[in-house]
Every structure is written in C-alpha cells, then in structure tokens.
Amino acid sequence: MDEVWDSIASQVAYGDTGSETATVDERFAADAKxxxxxxxxxxxxxxxxxxxxxxxxxxxxxxxxxxxxQIAVI
Structure with missing residues (x-):
C-alpha cells in the first residue's frame, strides 16, 4: 500500500512514477535542502x-x- 501511495504522490508532485530508492518524503526533503x-x-x-x-x-x-x-552531491 505504501508503494502505491508513493507512486501516486510522486506522479502528482514530480510528474513521474517515483524512485525505487527514495520515497516522496525523502525526495521532498532533498528538494527543500x-x-x-x-x-x-x-x-x-x-x-x-x-x-x-x-x-x-x-x-x-x-x-x-x-x-x-554540497549542491553537486545532492
């Protein structure tokens, strides 16, 4: 169920199907940083x-x- 939620949230927020290694929350935190x-x-x-x-x-x-x-690493 969590994978489905991450996929849907990723489609809405980022316009893609998501990443296997990072959840939407992790991607959002990385974007904010x-x-x-x-x-x-x-x-x-x-x-x-x-x-x-x-x-x-x-x-x-x-x-x-x-x-x-630091930016290049992220």
Whole structure:
C-alpha cells in the first residue's frame, strides 16, 4: 500500500512514477535542502561581489565553493 501511495504522490508532485530508492518524503526533503543551499549560495556570492577586503572575499569564495560541492552531491 505504501508503494502505491508513493507512486501516486510522486506522479502528482514530480510528474513521474517515483524512485525505487527514495520515497516522496525523502525526495521532498532533498528538494527543500537543495533550495536552501542554492539560496545561501546566492547570498554568499552577492556578498563576495560587494566585499572589498581581500581576506573576507577569499573566505566567501571558499564558502561558495563548499556550497557548490554540497549542491553537486545532492
């Protein structure tokens, strides 16, 4: 019954029949985390463009690289 529910919910939410390895709740949580990481990346990159001090700019660049790696993993 759970598999049927996941399939129906996946069709409604994602437009596909679902994934064998992840439930709809897991996919939704991953999407939410991905959105949060992308939002944070946008903020960090914007701050990096505005920053004048080299040390802070480099720290923000490193933070952006770390966020991009996390996004690529998901």
């Amino acid at each position: 991905l959105k949060a990481l992308r939002d944070e990346l946008a903020r960090v990159e914007a701050r990096g463009r505005k920053e004048r001090q080299v040390a802070r700019k480099n720290a923000l660049f490193d933070k952006a690289k770390q966020l991009k790696r």
